[in-house]
Amino acid sequence: MIETQGLKVYFKSRDVIVKAVDGVDIKVKEREIVGLVGESGSGKTTLGRTILNLQRPTAGKVLWNGKDVFKLKGKEEKAFRKENQIIFQNPYEAVDIRLKVYDIVAEGIRVHGITKSKDEEREMILKALKDVGLTPEEEYANSLPNQLSGGQLQRVATVSYTHLSSAASDVYKRQTHDISTIGYVADRIYVMYQGKIIESGPADEVLGNPLHPYTKALISAVPIPDPSGRTTLFSLTVKEETEPYNGKGCRYYPRCPFAMDVCRQKEPGLTGGTNDHYVACFLY
Structure with a gap:
């Protein structure tokens, strides 16, 4: 129903280029609820606005039922606006x-x-x-x-x-900072960090068997009423960011407790696929 292909949105601030969305590929099927999680500044809102053509992309495509959203005009554009809505937080x-x-x-x-x-x-x-x-x-x-x-x-x-359409619901996705909340409503989850999708898969798979250290860190921040219910999964401590991201390699390595030399040199792509579960991490 909605699909992004290599979507990029870059902003220039003085002499710095901010890669708010950097090569994102996501899919939302019919009657599917997709959750997008990540901390503030990870690119969730920019991604949502661009999918709805409220923000023009630097590169890439958004396809709605096979049609390029950025090329829609007249009646087709109006139909797209009717069927795809955004509910703002404020x-x-x-x-x-x-x-x-x-x-x-x-x-x-x-x-x-x-x-x-x-x-x-x-x-x-x-x-x-x-x-x-x-x-x-x-x-x-x-x-x-x-x-x-x-x-x-x-x-x-x-x-x-x-109420404009029987198909319209909370846009194409539900975005939140609280990964525990999204587990109750989403069929599939994408985890976003600094403009990149770093993990994706069925909601129960991502929450029950998180692979990326960042996903584990998000889960570790979820409050649990009974501390005795915590497992070793929830004991991950994020490393203090002693060095800035150098523009290459994995964007998470300055904070990752498992960072290796390769993480500083090369950017990992999404890999895996077991149970439709993908992760961008050299640990796998």
């Missing part, structure tokens, strides 16, 4: 605070001509609000954003996108 920046909730939810309906009458539009909006627990619907429909809590406004922002 709802206060995602909605027009001057509009009532009714008009916020109605905006997409009107742009895409989904309903044929005002009555049908109203019925659809009130049902959407009820579906996300904003009842009484009439009261919330006539409210302004500043009259709602953050959680309520997030539901308004969410429903204003997801």
Whole structure:
């Protein structure tokens, strides 16, 4: 349904080139939930924005049902916008605070001509609000954003996108800093570090048998209520970054407790494939 091929997004800051997304290949199949995890600055948001053509790439392709997203025009581009939505983390920046909730939810309906009458539009909006627990619907429909809590406004922002299409859900993916949360909803997980995918596979495989030291470090940071439930897997300590990344080799080697000489010289590619589980690490 959605596929990236060699996707790159570079930004130039003074004399420094920041490789926010650097040769990323991911696939999202029909009816599949894909989780994208990594710390702040790893490139998750830039990747998501580029997939939706909100950010132009430096190189590479995004294919939507086989069509190049960056070449879509007219009706095809409008169809792509309708079927693929992004739900921003901060709802206060995602909605027009001057509009009532009714008009916020109605905006997409009107742009895409989904309903044929005002009555049908109203019925659809009130049902959407009820579906996300904003009842009484009439009261919330006539409210302004500043009259709602953050959680309520997030539901308004969410429903204003997801009701446009039976296929639309949380974009093409769910991105999070919390790898434990994503395990509950994702079918497959991609782990991203400094613009690169460094591990991928079925969610239960990545979480139950993490291979990359960075993935293990992410899991080690997950709070566990009962400390006695921790295993040796959760005892990984990230090395203090005593040397900066030199622009070649594995990007994680300055922090990796298992770094070898080859890690400083060559960049590992994704390898493996057992149980559809891939990792970019010279340990394997």
